[in-house]
Amino acid sequence: METPRLPPHDGPVLSVVDMHTGGEPLRIITDGYPEIRGDTVLSKRSYVECYLDCLRKVLMFEPRGHYDMYGALLVQSELPEADLGVLFMHNEGYSTMCGHAIIALGRYAVDYGLVRSPRSPETQVNIHCPCGLVKAFVEYSNGKTGAVRFHSVPAFAFATDVKVTVPEHGEVKVDISYGGAFYAFVSAERFGLDVRTSRPRDLVDVATAVTNAVKSQVKIRHPEHKDLSFLYGTILTDGKDSFSEEPTANVCVFADAQVDRSPTGSGVTARIALQHHKGLIQFNQTRTFKSGAIGSVFTGKAVQETRCGEFRAVVVEVRGHAHYTGVASFVQESDDDLREGFLLSPAGDNWTSG
Secondary structure, X not given: OOXXXXXXXXXEEEEEEEEEEOOEEEXXXXXXXXXXXXXXXXXXXXXXXXXXXXXXXXXXXXOOOOOXXXXXXXXXXXXXXXXXXXXXXXXXXXXXXOHHHHHHHHHHHHHOOOOOOOOXXXXXXXXXXXXXXXXXXEEEEOOEEEEEXXXXXXXXXXXXXXXXXXXXXXXXXXXXXXXXXXEEEEXXXXXXXXXXXXXXXXXHHHHHHHHHHXXXXXXXXOOOXXXXXXXEEXXXXXXXXXXXXXXXXEEEEEOOOEEOXXXXXXXXXXXXXXXXXXXXXXXXXXXXXXXXXXXXXXXXXEEEEEEXXXXXXXXXXXXXXXXXXEEEEEEEOOOOOOXXXXXXXXXXXXOEEO
């Protein structure tokens, strides 16, 4: 098949491979970025944020993306055992961990030759994220990739039953847990909502209010890296925290009121760590987590005890499926007033230009 001819354009061509994991998009950026400076993945994250953020907006924002688009930029890792390094991006900026992206990147790394000599029944892919090294294990048989499981960085309960004042809702107790990123957890029932049936706008508004309250009233601290010391979002749950064979549902609202379509890989990691901390789940008990948004499924279990600074922590295994949706080359034209991108929020607020 003949390669499509590029249209008239100015500047770099940004090449991507698009995937989704449990419905959550991932745009893997394969070419078009200038040199990304920095000796570490974390320093590269800072460099991209300071000097190349315009390209995030080009790829994540409309008209090439949308309010809930998610991206992964492949970079060189300083760790000799890493097969690739990655920076994660979204509508607000750059995150430190993304489980749905790890599941997709595991398949991508094997299919696109980033791992030498794939082997059956699983091929290990070491992915260096801003939060640390994450090990993915990709099903591989007869040259085809399948489901992916990954082992998280040390995950831990940061604080439980924290009281925050949420406007229009009064005092609310939340748990805060870390799974490569920090999340606040609270049952949607506390607000008279259901993660499966309530209006998405109502869930987003409540989760955003909780996130803002925690950010303003609780000091988040990662024991090893200050760059990881921030609340990424709030996960509303169905309240079913005790172990059960039945799935438990949740909805994650992160960044700038962005809604995860999947059960949220780093969120499942943090939720398992929280449940284990409370004695509600034992090692190697596999729990099924369902997206309240669209019903897609991840599984998770605590597989190893460890530490993160002064916190007792666990390594969590999360498993899911990712699929390809296409490839694209994006361009800009100098006379296009909207070439740098814009956002039209789901609430219908004013749009924000790049």
